[in-house]
Amino acid sequence: NCQRVFVIECKDLAIARTPHELKAELDYVFKGSTKEKSTVEKHQLRMTWVQDNLASILHAFDVAHTGHWKVEPLLVFDEAIFSSHIYLSPIRVLSYRQLVEEVVPTWDKKKEWSFL
DSSP, rough: OOOOOOOOOOEEEOOOHHHHHHHHHHIIIIIISSSSSHHHHHHHHHHHHHHHTHHHHHTTTTTOOOOOEEEEEEEEESSSSSSGSSSSSSSSEEHHIIIIIIIIGGGGGTTOTTOO
């Protein structure tokens, strides 16, 4: 039985409508630049930090560190972004609606978490 910790980055972006806006979205979210890391790169660093510090994080929330734990990163946008269909992301990209309809129902609602 695998327990999961979701590391979720939430973004509110204006929807890209023109080729220029789409390129800017691709760069910001997926590619980055020589001056700044992309949203994906920054979130991968956060995920690595959570993996490296999982025992401490679980302890801080008074959750037992027993069994197998998986850290799952997600990028969640207020609306579906077109660029996620043309760029293969190492992190799952969802709209808020997809999060609510596809991911939240998989959570174990029988557990009571003292920190929620």
